[in-house]
Amino acid sequence: MNNIPYQPFKMAITRVFDAPRELVFKVWTESDHFAKWWGPKGFSLEVTKMEARPGGMFLGCQTSPDGSHVMWGKFAYQEVIAPEKVVFIQSFSDEKGNTIRASFNADWPLEIMNIITLEENEGKTTLTLKGGPLNASAEEQASYEGMAPMLQQGLEGMFDQLADYLASQK
Incomplete structure (x- = not known):
């Protein structure tokens, strides 16, 4: 993560999961x-590519229930430091992995920095996700901040899905 210019994190969520x-x-x-x-x-x-390593890439396509x-x-x-940390830059893309603007907002930041840390205590894991715009203009930062409550709600819902999935893996 050295030499990556980013703004201070705008979002932080901590959740305890009943899983190692x-x-x-x-x-x-x-x-x-x-x-x-993962996802709404x-x-x-559909995961097209997932190489969870420094310099690696995830590429995937999400489809709504009605298609x-x-x-x-x-x-x-x-x-990527197993099993304690994952740091990635998230973007919307085309099917080839080229970064594109979000379809829902022309001022949405092109890149979001995310840092996930995992700490275990007595068989449970505390996950902390911190995130925020990377190399964002003032307009992009304002757009991100304006949508922060909806983003937080979406992440909480996704973490509910993660908790359910982890419970199914026991």
């Missing part, structure tokens, strides 16, 4: 697991 840290790390970094819980509720995720909305996204992994 190694399993939580695994479901964040292996495509077979990741595809079963009801959406399906009317299709969204590609990618992660550029910066740091």
